[in-house]
Amino acid sequence: MALVLTEEQSMLRDSARGLISDKAPVSHLRHLRDSKDPTGFSKEFWQSFAEMGFAGLLVPEEFGGSALGYVEAGVVMEEIGRTLMPSPFLATSVVAASALNRGGNAAQKSEFLPKISSGSLLATLAVDEGAKHRPLQTSLQAVRAGNGFKLSGAKALVVDGHVADLLIVAARTAGSAGERDGLTLFLVNPAAKGVAIERTIMVDSHNAARIEFANVEVNADSVLGEVDQGAGLLEGVLDIGRGAVASEMVGLSDEVFNRTVEYLKSRKQFGKLIGEFQALQHRAAQLYVDIEITRAAVMKALQALDTDVAKAAPAVAVAKARAGTTATRAVQEGVQMHGGMGMTDQFDIGFFMKRARVCEELFGDANYHTEQLARARGY
Amino acid sequence: MSESEAVDLEQFRNETRAWLEANCPPEMRKPTTSDADVFWGGRNTKFSSEPQRIWFERMRDKGWTVPDWPKEYGGGGLSAAEHKVLRAEMGRIGARPPLSSFGIWMLGPALLKYGNEAQKKEHLPKIAAGEIRWCQGYSEPNAGSDLASLQTRAESDGDDFVITGQKIWTSYANYADWIFCLVRTDPAAKKHDGISFILFDMTSKGVSTKPILLISGYSPFCETFFDNVRVPKSHVVGTVNRGWDVAKYLLQHERAMISGMGERGVGRPLGQIAADSVGTDTLGRLDDAVLRSQIAGFDVDEAALAACAERAVDLAKAGQAHPAFSSAMKYYGTELNKRRYEILMSAGGVDALEWESERSKQGARPRAWLRTKANSIEGGTSEVMLGIVAKRILDLPGA
Numbered sequence: 001m002a003l004v005l006t007e008e009q010s011m012l013r014d015s016a017r018g019l020i021s022d023k024a025p026v027s028h029l030r031h032l033r034d035s036k037d038p039t040g041f042s043k044e045f046w047q048s049f050a051e052m053g054f055a056g057l058l059v060p061e062e063f064g065g066s067a068l069g070y071v072e073a074g075v076v077m078e079e080i081g082r083t084l085m086p087s088p089f090l091a092t093s094v095v096a097a098s099a100l101n102r103g104g105n106a107a108q109k110s111e112f113l114p115k116i117s118s119g120s121l122l123a124t125l126a127v128d129e130g131a132k133h134r135p136l137q138t139s140l141q142a143v144r145a146g147n148g149f150k151l152s153g154a155k156a157l158v159v160d161g162h163v164a165d166l167l168i169v170a171a172r173t174a175g176s177a178g179e180r181d182g183l184t185l186f187l188v189n190p191a192a193k194g195v196a197i198e199r200t201i202m203v204d205s206h207n208a209a210r211i212e213f214a215n216v217e218v219n220a221d222s223v224l225g226e227v228d229q230g231a232g233l234l235e236g237v238l239d240i241g242r243g244a245v246a247s248e249m250v251g252l253s254d255e256v257f258n259r260t261v262e263y264l265k266s267r268k269q270f271g272k273l274i275g276e277f278q279a280l281q282h283r284a285a286q287l288y289v290d291i292e293i294t295r296a297a298v299m300k301a302l303q304a305l306d307t308d309v310a311k312a313a314p315a316v317a318v319a320k321a322r323a324g325t326t327a328t329r330a331v332q333e334g335v336q337m338h339g340g341m342g343m344t345d346q347f348d349i350g351f352f353m354k355r356a357r358v359c360e361e362l363f364g365d366a367n368y369h370t371e372q373l374a375r376a377r378g379y
Numbered sequence: 380m381s382e383s384e385a386v387d388l389e390q391f392r393n394e395t396r397a398w399l400e401a402n403c404p405p406e407m408r409k410p411t412t413s414d415a416d417v418f419w420g421g422r423n424t425k426f427s428s429e430p431q432r433i434w435f436e437r438m439r440d441k442g443w444t445v446p447d448w449p450k451e452y453g454g455g456g457l458s459a460a461e462h463k464v465l466r467a468e469m470g471r472i473g474a475r476p477p478l479s480s481f482g483i484w485m486l487g488p489a490l491l492k493y494g495n496e497a498q499k500k501e502h503l504p505k506i507a508a509g510e511i512r513w514c515q516g517y518s519e520p521n522a523g524s525d526l527a528s529l530q531t532r533a534e535s536d537g538d539d540f541v542i543t544g545q546k547i548w549t550s551y552a553n554y555a556d557w558i559f560c561l562v563r564t565d566p567a568a569k570k571h572d573g574i575s576f577i578l579f580d581m582t583s584k585g586v587s588t589k590p591i592l593l594i595s596g597y598s599p600f601c602e603t604f605f606d607n608v609r610v611p612k613s614h615v616v617g618t619v620n621r622g623w624d625v626a627k628y629l630l631q632h633e634r635a636m637i638s639g640m641g642e643r644g645v646g647r648p649l650g651q652i653a654a655d656s657v658g659t660d661t662l663g664r665l666d667d668a669v670l671r672s673q674i675a676g677f678d679v680d681e682a683a684l685a686a687c688a689e690r691a692v693d694l695a696k697a698g699q700a701h702p703a704f705s706s707a708m709k710y711y712g713t714e715l716n717k718r719r720y721e722i723l724m725s726a727g728g729v730d731a732l733e734w735e736s737e738r739s740k741q742g743a744r745p746r747a748w749l750r751t752k753a754n755s756i757e758g759g760t761s762e763v764m765l766g767i768v769a770k771r772i773l774d775l776p777g778a
Binding site: 314 | 651659665675680690769
């Protein structure tokens with residue numbers, strides 16, 4: 001497989017870019033933030049997104065989806081990263097749709113996937129409980145009760161948590177925190193008794209929530225995948241999410257970089273364009289190289305996911321680690337090279353810095369993934 | 380790719396895998412550990428082992444010393460997709476390149492683009508067959524990063540040029556049979572406009588070489604002197620005084636080649652090599668948390684660079700590559716290789732300091748470490764590479 005976009009993928013990129021840059025430029029995010037919009041994204045725009053086939057991009061055709069792959073999902077995420085569009089695409093269309101499609105039984109798939117494709121159902125994965133992403137540390141308890149389970153515990157950061165119609169909750173049915181065995185995924189109705197959702201206003205003005213579960217009753221049909229054996233499913237779905245967030249970070253980095261290079265070509269000091277100074281030229285060139293290398297690593301990871309999710313973990317770890325360090329560097333250089341203007345709220349660069357920080361934490365930061373690679377290589 | 384093309388490619392993969400399995404000697408599937416493991420070809424060459432000879436001859440006979448060159452010039456005539464499959468299959472079993480050569484990496488691509496038919500027919504098959512070993516006459520004592528200021532002059536005399544001057548950092552000039560050389564054919568023109576790209580035999584009267592002893596204790600480079608060397612004008616590649624175009628094109632290939640230096644992705648992971656000397660803790664992790672973290676960071680960047688190198692080839696084949704991208708790769712690849720050897724030296728501790736002994740393979744590690752310091756200088760310094768990226772790719776002003 002060549003590490004370049006196919007003609008079809010390029011066309012997908014162009015149509016996603018056209019739609020997103022037209023309807024949801026950075027000013028769209030700014031407006032949602034300033035108006036304290038209660039949903040945090042545009043439902044109307046999400047509907048047109050769904051009509052173009054993006055909401056069900058990964059969903060099989062029999063459930064109304066486009067049946068495309070992770071490379072294509074990455075193409076859309078990269079465009080989302082360019083304008084920082086708040087959208088349910090990551091949580092619903094990539095992560096939750098993958099969880100349902102990979103782990104769901106026939107009844108679960110036919111109940112939820114068509115609604116994801118049509119844009120009428122929002123779903124999200126609830127994993128993280130502590131300050132850092134440590135999926136195996138899951139300790140939210142699910143104990144057997146009658147024909148089902150009772151869930152108790154709390155999730156610290158659930159993307160789109162306050163707008164979701166369906167929660168996919170990682171819980172511990174056996175063993176203790178840190179163990180791979182004993183994890184189970186549950187489909188939970190956020191309106192169920194005992195679920196308390198607090199929207200968290202985040203630094204990046206994107207949607208997230210804290211969710212508490214107090215003896216929440218679910219029946220046996222709510223188990224996604226197998227009881228106690230959810231780790232494999234969870235890790236695969238997380239890797240898909242990581243690939244998608246890494247793509248968003250490539251788009252974000254590239255956009256910040258392009259804006260910064262344009263600034264170097266227009267801002268004058270000491271009687272010349274600041275882009276003439278070699279100190280800035282070399283830093284810009286280094287950043288360009290970093291971004292291109294990261295772009296290739298991310299593409300490689302997405303192709304690996306398309307080939308076999310179960311074997312993609314090392315490539316995904318490389319991609320998410322690189323995306324984290326690259327985006328962090330891109331936004332820092334972006335602000336620094338824009339000087340005082342970069343520090344103003346009026347200027348968009350700050351939005352990119354804030355979003356990059358959140359993306360870095362989502363599904364594991366660069367340190368986490370670098371550590372995963374070291375362990376995989378046995379040292 | 381159509382379905383039938385995909386089927387054909389899969390068949391090619393199976394055949395290639397079976398052929399390599401049957402024809403690549405086991406000794407040629409181990410990482411190279413010294414210069415003797417590398418076969419460079421040439422008039423005076425000797426094989427360092429029988430497996431090296433067998434492997435080279437079998438690959439040569441299939442045209443796979445230069446798999447993607449046209450068959451008429453001794454190549455394998457493989458398509459881009461087939462070539463990628465062959466590289467992947469060779470990588471899978473750790474097969475060594477059968478022939479290393481500046482003819483393959485640098486001159487060949489330039490001749491294919493700028494050479495006339497007679498030049499291609501004369502030189503390319505001999506490069507493919509490892510018969511002639513080439514060296515590169517580019518840098519001069521006063522023309523390093525500012526290569527275009529070179530002063531070696533070629534004066535017209537009937538059907539010949541008469542060449543006088545000095546080159547430096549000429550890799551393996553003392554072993555080379557022929558040289559591809561930049562000479563000034565018009566001293567009055569602006570510096571980029573008076574240069575020609577010319578080929579001649581290193582046994583020509585007036586050519587002499589003198590190896591330069593480096594900090595590694597080795598002498599891979601020479602000073603090369605030309606004293607009224609007579610070369611037919613028909614040996615100029617491309618147009619007289621337009622040699623800078625050829626030179627730049629060749630440099631792109633040279634930089635791509637240097638960026639790929641270092642035994643990437645083969646052999647044992649760096650972390651495990653380090654564990655041999657540093658030791659491990661009760662969890663089996665390297666017993667130096669900071670070094671472990673450096674290695675892991677290195678591994679991330681190395682894997683990402685490998686993906687980028689693969690993508691660079693794919694972009695080139697798809698006609699989407701920026702011509703200056705090899706400068707970006709050269710910069711990153713060489714800096715990364717230096718990082719690898721800093722880690723190896725740190726991991727090796729005092730064991731990596733021995734310079735002369737059987738035990739240390741004559742100081743293989745410290746000598747290789749010192750050798751890598753040239754990576755970010757030869758073929759254009761890192762600073763020059765960043766300048767090229769800034770100017771040609773980012774289009775920054777006044778660069």
